[in-house]
Amino acid sequence: MARGGEESGLGQAEAIIRPLPELVRNQIAAGEVIERPASVVKELFENALDAGAREVRVDLEEGGVRLVRVADDGRGMGPADLRLAFAPHATSKLRAVDDLDHIATLGFRGEALASIGSVARCRIYSRPAAELLGWAVENEGGRVSEPRETGGPAGTHVEVRDLFYNTPARRRFLKRTATELGRCLDVIQRLTLAHDELGVAATHDGRRVLDVEAGMGFRERIRRVFGAELADALEPVEARDGDTVLTGFVAPPRFARADTSRQLWLLNGRPVRDKVLIRVLREGFRGHLEHGRHPAAFLRLAMDPARVDVNVHPAKAEIRLRDERRTFGFLVNALREALRRSDMATPGQVLLDRAARRDPAPGATLPDPGPLRRPDPRERPGDDELRVYEVPGRPLELREREDAGPAGAAPAPPGTEPADPAGGWAASDDVRGPFVVVDRTYIVRALPDGLEIVDQHALHERVTFEELKAELERGPLEVQRRLVPELVEVTRAEARRLEEHLPALESAGLCFSVFGPTTIAVQGLPVRLRRPGPEELVRVVLDLIERTGRVPEGVALLEEVLHSAACRGSVMAGDTLSQDEIESLLRRAARIPEAQTCPHGRPTRVRFAKLDLEKAFHRK
Amino acid sequence: MKVLCNRERLREGLAVVNSVVPAKSPKPVLSNVCMVATDDALELVGTDLEVAVRYRVEDVKVEDPGTTVIPARVTLDFVRDLSGETVEFAAAGGNCTITSGGDACELVTVDADEFPVVSRFGEDGSLSLQGGTFTKLVERTAFAAAREQGRYAMHGVLIEIDDDKLKMVATDGRRLAVASAPIDLSGAPAPEHATIVPTKGMQLFCRVITDPLDQVRLAFEENQLGLRTRNAEVFARLLDGEFPRYSAVIPKEVGNALEADGDHLQRKIRLVANVTGDEARAVRLSVKKGKLELFGQSAGRGEATAHMDVEYKGRSADIAFNPDYVVDGLKNAERELVRLEFNDKSSPGKFTLGEDYVYVVMPITMDV
Ligand SMILES: Nc1ncnc2c1ncn2[C@@H]1O[C@H](COP(=O)(O)OP(=O)(O)O)[C@@H](O)[C@H]1O
Ligand SMILES: [Mg+2]
Numbered sequence: 008m009a010r011g012g013e014e015s016g017l018g019q020a021e022a023i024i025r026p027l028p029e030l031v032r033n034q035i036a037a038g039e040v041i042e043r044p045a046s047v048v049k050e051l052f053e054n055a056l057d058a059g060a061r062e063v064r065v066d067l068e069e070g071g072v073r074l075v076r077v078a079d080d081g082r083g084m085g086p087a088d089l090r091l092a093f094a095p096h097a098t099s100k101l102r103a104v105d106d107l108d109h110i111a112t113l114g115f116r117g118e119a120l121a122s123i124g125s126v127a128r129c130r131i132y133s134r135p136a137a138e139l140l141g142w143a144v145e146n147e148g149g150r151v152s153e154p155r156e157t158g159g160p161a162g163t164h165v166e167v168r169d170l171f172y173n174t175p176a177r178r179r180f181l182k183r184t185a186t187e188l189g190r191c192l193d194v195i196q197r198l199t200l201a202h203d204e205l206g207v208a209a210t211h212d213g214r215r216v217l218d219v220e221a222g223m224g225f226r227e228r229i230r231r232v233f234g235a236e237l238a239d240a241l242e243p244v245e246a247r248d249g250d251t252v253l254t255g256f257v258a259p260p261r262f263a264r265a266d267t268s269r270q271l272w273l274l275n276g277r278p279v280r281d282k283v284l285i286r287v288l289r290e291g292f293r294g295h296l297e298h299g300r301h302p303a304a305f306l307r308l309a310m311d312p313a314r315v316d317v318n319v320h321p322a323k324a325e326i327r328l329r330d331e332r333r334t335f336g337f338l339v340n341a342l343r344e345a346l347r348r349s350d351m352a353t354p355g356q357v358l359l360d361r362a363a364r365r366d367p368a369p370g371a372t373l374p375d376p377g378p379l380r381r382p383d384p385r386e387r388p389g390d391d392e393l394r395v396y397e398v399p400g401r402p403l404e405l406r407e408r409e410d411a412g413p414a415g416a417a418p419a420p421p422g423t424e425p426a427d428p429a430g431g432w433a434a435s436d437d438v439r440g441p442f443v444v445v446d447r448t449y450i451v452r453a454l455p456d457g458l459e460i461v462d463q464h465a466l467h468e469r470v471t472f473e474e475l476k477a478e479l480e481r482g483p484l485e486v487q488r489r490l491v492p493e494l495v496e497v498t499r500a501e502a503r504r505l506e507e508h509l510p511a512l513e514s515a516g517l518c519f520s521v522f523g524p525t526t527i528a529v530q531g532l533p534v535r536l537r538r539p540g541p542e543e544l545v546r547v548v549l550d551l552i553e554r555t556g557r558v559p560e561g562v563a564l565l566e567e568v569l570h571s572a573a574c575r576g577s578v579m580a581g582d583t584l585s586q587d588e589i590e591s592l593l594r595r596a597a598r599i600p601e602a603q604t605c606p607h608g609r610p611t612r613v614r615f616a617k618l619d620l621e622k623a624f625h626r627k
Numbered sequence: 628m629k630v631l632c633n634r635e636r637l638r639e640g641l642a643v644v645n646s647v648v649p650a651k652s653p654k655p656v657l658s659n660v661c662m663v664a665t666d667d668a669l670e671l672v673g674t675d676l677e678v679a680v681r682y683r684v685e686d687v688k689v690e691d692p693g694t695t696v697i698p699a700r701v702t703l704d705f706v707r708d709l710s711g712e713t714v715e716f717a718a719a720g721g722n723c724t725i726t727s728g729g730d731a732c733e734l735v736t737v738d739a740d741e742f743p744v745v746s747r748f749g750e751d752g753s754l755s756l757q758g759g760t761f762t763k764l765v766e767r768t769a770f771a772a773a774r775e776q777g778r779y780a781m782h783g784v785l786i787e788i789d790d791d792k793l794k795m796v797a798t799d800g801r802r803l804a805v806a807s808a809p810i811d812l813s814g815a816p817a818p819e820h821a822t823i824v825p826t827k828g829m830q831l832f833c834r835v836i837t838d839p840l841d842q843v844r845l846a847f848e849e850n851q852l853g854l855r856t857r858n859a860e861v862f863a864r865l866l867d868g869e870f871p872r873y874s875a876v877i878p879k880e881v882g883n884a885l886e887a888d889g890d891h892l893q894r895k896i897r898l899v900a901n902v903t904g905d906e907a908r909a910v911r912l913s914v915k916k917g918k919l920e921l922f923g924q925s926a927g928r929g930e931a932t933a934h935m936d937v938e939y940k941g942r943s944a945d946i947a948f949n950p951d952y953v954v955d956g957l958k959n960a961e962r963e964l965v966r967l968e969f970n971d972k973s974s975p976g977k978f979t980l981g982e983d984y985v986y987v988v989m990p991i992t993m994d995v
Contacts, residue, residue, distance in 0.1 A: 482993065483993050484993075485908075485909050485947075485991050485992075485993055486991060486992050486993070487801055487949060487989065487991050488801075488973060488989040488990055488991070488992055489800045489801055489989055490798065490800060490801060490802065490803055490876045490975055490987060490988075490989040491781075491798060491800045491803075491871040491873075491876060492800070493778065493800055494778070531992070534908055534909065534949070534991055540775065
């Protein structure tokens with residue numbers, strides 16, 4: 008390294024620290040706010056909302072990288088505002104520090120347009136409704152033009168082209184078009200769902216991808232955004248705890264996805280994405296989801312703003328609840344309750360669709376935006392659809408459920424058939440055979456208007472689990488003691504490993520003892536736990552210890568045990584159930600609202616309505 | 628082979644054989660009945676390799692001795708639906724024709740050499756007893772044998788000879804039934820090996836004992852038990868493995884003892900068990916001086932209580948049982964007055980149901 012001697016005279020006189028040129032400053036700021044096209048969409052869309060728009064239109068090209076254009080019919084800007092719109096920290100929404108406490112708008116920092124302007128080619132056209140003429144300004148890499156007069160509609164159009172054209176390093180971070188588009192759509196969808204009053208239209212490369220009219224209700228919005236299948240299966244949620252009010256919809260577990268894109272939380276009207284709320288949903292759906300799946304739910308939470316902090320960092324929206332425990336409990340209970348009401352069986356239609364899709368897929372990655380025509384938002388789906396989606400949920404909720412059912416529904420007087428509310432098959436399904444069993448696993452049975460396939464292992468797992476859980480909740484488990492212990496041979500190491508966990512096992516009614524260096528004696532088991540047998544149970548528990556290094560207590564242990572046993576196919580391995588046994592299993596299941604999925608979220612039954620069959624045979 | 632038989636006698640024989648013939652088997656030949664016609668008799672043989680039966684059909688006329696192997700099920704169905712009084716079997720050249728009056732059917736026969744060999748009853752060392760004694764002991768014990776799970780040896784009934792008595796024991800690990808009856812050994816040696824007969828074999832033995840007053844003979848062999856009645860010889864392969872040391876689990880000293888009318892007790896248990904669920908099976912017995920209270924409860928349905936008078940010695944005590952288990956025993960009680968003895972709610976309850984009949988049931992506990 009050369010010593011600095013030669014240049015030292017000059018270097019000493021001039022400071023090394025220099026203020027950054029404004030463009031670079033903005034580009035750095037942009038790094039925080041604008042990461043990808045979706046961030047642009049978010050900022051522009053929120054500006055439109057802040058401007059009081061009633062209709063917003065978003066046009067995208069190449070996933071938003073080539074173009075994001077947001078047009079609104081909001082209050083617009085005059086030439087004086089346009090001159091300042093791209094200036095950093097220029098905002099119309101915040102004047103003094105005090106204002107920070109009661110911000111009603113989505114933006115207030117005045118840095119979005121400045122940031123965007125520094126990393127893209129931008130153009131704003133705007134006309135306040137009261138003016139006759141509009142004005143336009145351009146910003147190319149920070150160079151802002153003078154506003155010039157142009158004609159056009161009232162409102163504002165902001166066009167952002169060639170994002171990151173002057174910062175190639177950032178541009179390289181962008182993902183495939185489909186991914187970027189997906190993220191843009193996610194933003195648009197959330198904002199669309201959040202604002203009942205708003206009309207939204209969106210296109211990508213000229214193709215319409217979203218179309219929601221102003222004034223459409225929440226469910227209709229969901230239908231337009233995510234399709235009819237999901238919307239029709241939604242179960243409303245409504246609960247109140249003091250001034251905390253939860254409303255919205257949850258979808259049955261089969262709509263769960265690997266990501267949280269079908270989850271929306273609106274906190275006092277604003278979309279938030281927050282770990283606590285994601286946890287609330289996971290907890291609410293506990294026992295109905297396969298590992299790593301996230302349920303679909305669209306929820307509005309209204310609460311006293313004093314009881315919640317929203318971190319309004321532009322890129323995130325995290326919240327902090329003042330009374331987290333209580334709120335958490337309240338939310339989880341409300342969700343569980345709604346979930347129980349929902350129709351959890353997988354309708355046969357879905358299978359048929361899936362089968363149809365297995366034939367050459369049309370490769371589109373876009374969610375189905377629903378019908379292209381614009382029907383009346385209050386329009387119900389056709390008669391047939393009603394039958395497919397709204398009735399099939401009920402076949403198993405037969406008399407018994409009413410007898411033993413939740414409080415509130417007075418039991419019908421003996422001898423009277425309950426009224427048949429849907430005019431469908433609800434009342435006449437009496438869980439009687441004959442049953443056909445395929446592969447000692449799948450029970451096929453006729454319903455009054457269709458047929459049903461039940462996974463006997465999954466159902467048995469669920470039924471046993473729920474019964475045991477309910478029993479544990481009431482008190483200690485009933486344990487059938489053994490006169491002669493069942494002896495299970497294990498290795499020395501296994502015996503030692505098991506020994507440490509005997510008390511935990513006992514808490515779930517699994518009374519084991521060590522009988523010799525390589526023998527475990529099963530001394531007693533819960534009365535309800537008919538399967539798996541002692542030998543298998545010991546194996547399952549040993550597996551569990553091996554996998555996780557520990558033994559959970561009570562319900563959690565039973566859940567694990569039953570699940571592993573079901574997975575090993577051992578719950579009823581080799582058992583061919585008699586017709587009576589099948590009937591009894593189905594009857595027990597009918598008493599359990601959760602019985603539509605196994606405790607780990609696999610469906611226990613798939614149902615084909617008559618309409619499904621008609622479709623399958625091309626009669627309809 | 629050519630034989631003339633009485634249709635009703637033949638039907639009975641075929642029905643017995645069909646109770647052995649497996650519905651599905653990896654060895655298809657087992658779905659057949661082997662008919663052996665000798666000079667003066669027709670024998671029907673069937674086996675699933677675990678149990679085997681040799682049934683001698685009476686009232687036959689053998690015109691041409693020989694052996695033929697034909698599908699057991701079809702043969703029974705056809706013979707049952709015939710209306711004539713006599714049936715003729717004629718086998719020749721791979722076919723067997725069954726004729727009765729003008730009705731006939733022709734069946735394809737199976738090579739007789741493929742049919743497994745079934746042993747003959749060995750009179751030597753066999754002992755004689757009344758058929759009814761045997762069936763009674765089976766009735767009192769077999770229900771307690773393990774069905775689905777548990778040690779292999781518990782899937783059968785242990786038969787022992789002890790003190791001039793024939794004793795049967797069965798347990799599924801949760802309850803144990805022990806019943807015995809005096810027999811005339813007249814010098815027959817007691818079996819050297821533990822004799823555990825699978826439940827299916829026991830059922831077949833009982834099936835062929837048609838008259839309880841008839842004498843039957845039992846032959847203990849190394850790996851099978853044979854039983855001979857007037858018409859039938861039945862063999863059951865013994866179960867391997869160690870039967871639990873049952874005498875150790877029968878409580879010797881007990882603190883609480885109650886005596887009650889067996890029928891009455893059974894009725895009360897059934898009554899309160901109506902409210903326990905299909906799967907939750909606990910009925911709690913609570914005894915005080917001279918009074919027995921019974922409780923059944925289920926979360927979904929409610930609870931039930933019943934009372935009855937009993938003779939009771941001991942302190943106030945509680946014990947809970949699976950009502951099905953208790954009823955299984957009470958149903959077979961030999962005498963009106965039954966006795967229940969126990970120490971506390973987590974140790975076995977011993978029911979004395981007859982002179983030589985003890986039934987031990989392990990309780991259900993609710994606080995581990
Ligand atoms: N679509 C729009 N309609 C009307 N005014 C707008 C619109 N977009 C931006 N503006 C004006 O430009 C200003 C700067 O916008 P922005 O950089 O997003 O900052 P902020 O939203 O934080 O104020 C806003 O305060 C608003 O006055
Ligand atoms: Mg803004």
